[in-house]
Amino acid sequence: MLSQKTRYTIRAMQHLADHYGEGPVPLVDIADTQNIPAKFLTVILSELARFGLVDSQRGREGGYWLAIAPIDITYGDLLRTISGSLALVPCASRFAHETCKNCLPETECRVRALMLQVRDATAQLLDGVRLSDPIALAPASEDETMMHPDSPSSLDIEA
Known part of the structure; x- marks a missing residue:
């Protein structure tokens, strides 16, 4: 199983890949969009910066961006x-x-x-999938649809 930190890291990197070339992405935008606690995300992004995967800029116009093109990761x-x-x-x-x-x-x-x-x-x-590659979403698991019985995937709709 992937650790929670690993899952958060992947989601943060995917978010930055989605915004590659657009300039700094504010930490709060990543945290809110990806549902990652901001304090934990700060630690993760600092670690990724030490590995050379992200860069950052402080200040009002600051944020984070990929230091390497998503096609190269x-x-x-x-x-x-x-x-x-x-x-x-x-x-x-x-x-x-x-x-x-x-x-x-x-x-x-x-x-x-x-x-x-x-x-x-x-x-x-x-190794064959890059951050730049689209990933098709999978349908919800049976457990997920059982928890949300009103979701369209769990309803029997007759034509």
Whole structure:
């Protein structure tokens, strides 16, 4: 599962990508539009600035913008920058490999073998999608429509 910080970071970066080339985007606009607590967003954007992904300008006309064109940022790069790895277990990480504690030798572990395949498939997908790419929205999950019974996707409409 992605951490809340990672999800907020992705949403903030998507927002900045949507406004690329328009000048500084005020923090409050990002926070309000993306439903991210402003104090947490400040920490996230400061961290992204240290990584060289965003720039900022202080003052009344200030805000944040992408330091790199959205076409040059893949979701894989973004997740690796934020989380350090795409792997679900440390022994399957390419760049932050660690031997798992209380496990079998790596050459005998089928869990590791499976997680290597998951890591590679995840990397292939995320490295092929850029911040500039449109992403089609998915329909609400069944759980979501059950919580909102009046939503159009949960109604049976006869023609």
